[in-house]
Amino acid sequence: MDGTLVDTEPHWWAAEIELVEAHGGTWTRADAVGMVGSAMSVCAAALQERGVALGTEEIAHALNSAVGAAVAAGIPWQPGARELVEALHAAGVPQALVTSSFAVLADPFATAVGLFDVVVAGDRVRRPKPDPEPYLTAARQLGVDPARTVAVEDSRSGIASAVASGARVIAVQTAAPVAPPAGVTRTGSLADVDLDVLARVVAGETLDLRRAG
Template sequence: MENALNPLEAPDLTRTDSAPREALALPQAVLWDMDGTLVDTEPYWIAAEHELVEAHGGTWSHEQALQMVGNPLTESATILQAAGVDLPSEQIIDFLISRVIEQVEVEVPWQPGARELLAELRERGVPCALVTMSYRSLAEPVVGMTPPGSFETLVCGDEVTHGKPHPEPYLVAAERLGVDVTRCVAIEDSPTGIGSAQAAGAATLGVEAVVPVPVLPGLSRTPSLALVDVDMLSRILAGDVVDLIED
């Protein structure tokens, strides 16, 4: 049974049924989205989209950019073509990725609490996978700036047949780790990514970043990873719905 928590309360890391901490199983793995979840790169993508559309004589609004958050890059390229970018999809994707990589190489904009949660997961022996619609050429540099052992595998947008919101990316991640996806917690920031994780059967935590995280059955929510620790992830896995967002 799911237990919804009062979003006005500070995070209480005991179970709502008062079960002892040691009775809560750790996740078999934690499956992380990247853009907007691990790192605050969505502004980099949006700036690159504006630059590209305007270079081709079109206009691009912030609202249009927000609708792209979490999309597979091939889908984003199609939308940009409709906005007036007269380039093949591959060239559009290469341009966007190159612009974001340029920014990441200057500074990785870690989301608050992300590195601390990664460190705690390493200390407690919980493996992690990165599950992103960004291509490996961007994901590898980001992962390379985390401590060794932070991520055991990467599932990238150029390595799956079906991107988010299809469940394939999360199912592939669990398969590579050799774990049961229903015994994993996925951390996501976009409705598209949340849909993918929930469709795969993972317990899911939505972190509000650029776009609002909707209220959905079974979905836990937080305004920041700085409020999250491994015990909270165990509670989410056990069926608690932890909602720390005040709507």
């Protein structure tokens, strides 16, 4: 969800910076970028090391509340994301939203979009990304073989989770630099991904859709 489908990463960064500074610490944009795709427990531990004197649940509540309030004004779709989700739905392709974000953010987003068959939030699995459990859970709930799925990810931990599940993977270069392993398709934008591309990827092709320059 975050970064891949919707451009919420700037909201997360702002919330993290504000929270750390409120506790007398320093948190830079580079620090925030390094947390992209991380489980909340990992992010909370990093913030605590910078002086945030709150428990993990309190940190999660503070960040989720701040980002939720920012997104409430409207869904900040990434280029091509809404069109791709709608095209898949129109073609009858089952879709799962697999995110490290907690259900308090993922559920309202999925409800507003109305096109996902399954939602696997970060606080609904025992072992979040980069463990394969989130994607294996999604495949099981969809009733499909993970090897016949395509996962779209924009972070190191998300890509690792999807690859380990056995899914075919498309890595999208958005907020954070990614260096996907061999066999992972790469793109600079979901605007360059359509049903034909997805069919080729699930059939076993590895593509590089990044535009020159």
